[in-house]
Amino acid sequence: MSGSFRNWVKSRFITGLFSTVPAIATAWLLWVFWNAIDDFFSPVYTQMIGRRIPGLGFLTAVVIIFIMGTIARNVVGRRVLARIEMLFDHVPIFRSIYPSVKQLLESFSPQKLNSFKSVVLAEHPRKGEYVFGFVTSEVLIEGLEGKRAMVTVFVPTNNLYLGDVIVVPKEEMVPTGLTVEEGIRIILSAGTATPARLPRERL
Numbered sequence: 001m002s003g004s005f006r007n008w009v010k011s012r013f014i015t016g017l018f019s020t021v022p023a024i025a026t027a028w029l030l031w032v033f034w035n036a037i038d039d040f041f042s043p044v045y046t047q048m049i050g051r052r053i054p055g056l057g058f059l060t061a062v063v064i065i066f067i068m069g070t071i072a073r074n075v076v077g078r079r080v081l082a083r084i085e086m087l088f089d090h091v092p093i094f095r096s097i098y099p100s101v102k103q104l105l106e107s108f109s110p111q112k113l114n115s116f117k118s119v120v121l122a123e124h125p126r127k128g129e130y131v132f133g134f135v136t137s138e139v140l141i142e143g144l145e146g147k148r149a150m151v152t153v154f155v156p157t158n159n160l161y162l163g164d165v166i167v168v169p170k171e172e173m174v175p176t177g178l179t180v181e182e183g184i185r186i187i188l189s190a191g192t193a194t195p196a197r198l199p200r201e202r203l
Contacts, residue, residue, distance in 0.1 A: 011058050028165035036062045054113050068196065119183030121198075122153050124166055130174065132186055 034055075041057030071077030088094045116134035124131045133153035141148050149170040154164040175184070176198045185193045 018127070033060055079119045116183070119176045119178040119180060119202055120151075120153060121170050121176060122155065123172065124164070124168075131149060132176075132183060133166070133173075134180065134183060135173075136165075138170070141167075 015055070017024045025052050026100050038055065038057035042052050045056050045060075046052050072081060085098075088098065103124045115136060117137075118135045120133055120135055122133045123129065133155040135151050136154050138150045139152060141150050145153050151170050151173060153168060153173065154163055155166060178186075178195075178198070182193075
């Protein structure tokens with residue numbers, strides 16, 4: 001077998017590998033997610049019906065999520081949920097974890113698309129090193145040297161679920177001109193979706 005033929009086979013195989021593995025991995029994760037939820041609710045239906053019906057547990061979870069969403073969009077429902085949250089606030093472990101998780105998830109909810117205002121480059125964690133971040137708010141700091149305009153930037157460190165919140169001078173951050181969706185795509189792709197050239201548009 002000639003070297004050129006081996007290289008031809010190798011290049012095709014590697015291309016096929018990287019083309020199929022993401023699809024297979026995504027399908028597998030969806031299957032695991034489906035089974036986990038289905039297994040959680042299935043024992044109840046097994047006792048009621050006498051046998052397991054695949055998918056019924058998952059359908060139940062979808063219905064519950066839909067009902068909770070309907071309740072949360074209602075004024076009375078929001079008040080009821082707020083009262084329930086107040087009760088859970090008295091549970092030591094719950095009150096220390098729930099607020100942070102809720103705030104993080106709400107940042108990516110359709111109702112709060114404006115949580116991330118823009119995508120920027122910020123020097124972090126040291127000078128000369130830049131990271132992608134999402135501007136979440138602006139703050140005016142008053143010190144002995146006077147007032148200074150700053151921005152709060154969320155820098156993801158574990159996909160989009162965990163990250164650092166840094167406050168940098170507004171004039172020191174580098175605008176990218178990217179949309180929030182493009183910024184998210186860059187983070188989730190581990191930087192492979194970064195364009196070869198970033199626009200330098202003013203925010």
